[in-house]
Amino acid sequence: MGYSQLKIPKICEHCGKPFEAKTVTTRFCSDTCNNASLRLRKKQTLEEERKQKVLQESKAIIAEIQTRPYISIAEAVVLFGISKNTIHRLIRAGKIPAVNLGERLTRISRTHIEAMFTAVALPEQKPQEQQAVKLQYEPSECYTIGEVSEKYGISLSTVSNLIRRNSIPKREVGKFVYVPKEMIDKLLARK
Ligand SMILES: [Zn+2]
Structure with missing residues (x-):
């Protein structure tokens, strides 16, 4: 591409200010905006990667929980999106079989809660x-x-x-x- 005196009116993609670009591919009004935008995109990419990693990890945890017949109350909260209080109430009402292995070591039947909360999802x-x-x-x-x-x-x-x-x-x-x-x-x- 040859040198051109042409000035192309554009809007800076970072700060939103109008400016005159020297080439059609120029996206930013200044080096400052160019660098700031680059930093921002890098940060967003890292943030996105971090989120994906957390998601993958929780998927792995959920997959693991789903293989066990008995799970903890905290795991039931994650797996079924129901509150701790609801689970405790269901245990007290005798609707979910639970085994108390000690302080904070209550284990509840996964299959029972599953039947209770996911069977209704069929229709x-x-x-x-x-x-x-x-x-x-x-x-x-x-x-x-x-x-x-x-x-x-x-x-x-x-x-x-x-x-x-x-x-x-x-x-x-x-x-x-x-x-x-x-x-x-x-x-x-x-x-
Ligand atoms: Zn700018």
Whole structure:
């Protein structure tokens, strides 16, 4: 490419200032912006790599937990996205078999919680249109997350997880999330 006197108006990709570029490939207004952008991208790459590593590690941990018949309460929290309180309540209610091996050494049956929290995820595969139709619920036909939590005695985060896992249609109005009563009742009545 030959030398050109041409000045190309551009916007600096780093600081957003308009400037005149000497070539079409110039992306930054100055060396300062060029270097700053390079540093930023390097940092983002490192951050992304770190995240991926953490994700890989937690995947490995989860894969390992999934092979054991008995798991700790902390592991159940990770594996099923349910709160410690919920697990303790289920143990007290005799819904999950638990073995107490000592202080903080409670081991609970993975298969039992699995049956409790993942079996309900089965009706997930529904045709798209059916889902769309089901969004037509009157407010009186809906619960708020708080109502579901109260009615079934499960924590708010567990309710949110169940809704997400089961692709239950929800509608947000202000700070409230509404979900269809019949779908929630059907889902939770099985327990
Ligand atoms: Zn700049």
